[in-house]
Amino acid sequence: MHPTATLAAHIRYQARRALQSFRANKDFYKGNRQAALPGHRTGAPGVHVRGRPGYRLLESRVRVFVAPPIDDILNSKLKPYVSPRVRLPHNVANGVFRGMPDSGLTPAHLLATTRRLSEEKALEQRDAVSAANSASPTTDSSEAQSPS
DSSP, X not given: OOOOHHHHHHHHHHHHSOOOGGGSOXXXXXXXXXXXXXXXXXXXXXXXXXXXXXXEEOTTTSOOOOOOOHHHHHTOSOOSSOOTTOOOOHHHHTSTTTTOOTTOOOHHHHHHHHHHHXXXXXXXXXXXXXXXXXXXXXXXXXXXXXXX
16 A cells, blocks of 8 residues: 555655654754854864864863852852741731641632632722722712703
8 A cells, every 4th residue: 555645745745854852752852052052152162073082172162150259159148048047027927828837828728818818908999999089079960060
């Protein structure tokens, strides 16, 4: 059995298409385009040569990472972790998740917190509307209509 002419043309076209990661198996990795980036010290850090070494690193192409001296890093006030002795500010400690159980966020606590916050928001909006209404001058309906 032979494929039809259109199917055969499609198969030939598929063979010539560029290999993309979604067309290959799960282990295919195309790379991260390091060789195509513009600038100094990008691309391959050396060249392939024939003979015993096989690959020669070129100092002008090797990437250099600049970091502060280790003494500056160790003596810095910035640290990667937060000490357990750090006290939270009052507004953060009594924030949205106050009273959260030690086991973490549970559905019951999330529901109670959401209801409490939505009620507080509705009260704030109601107070803002009533304050805006009391601050605006009252007008009579006869003044609002212009005589014609």
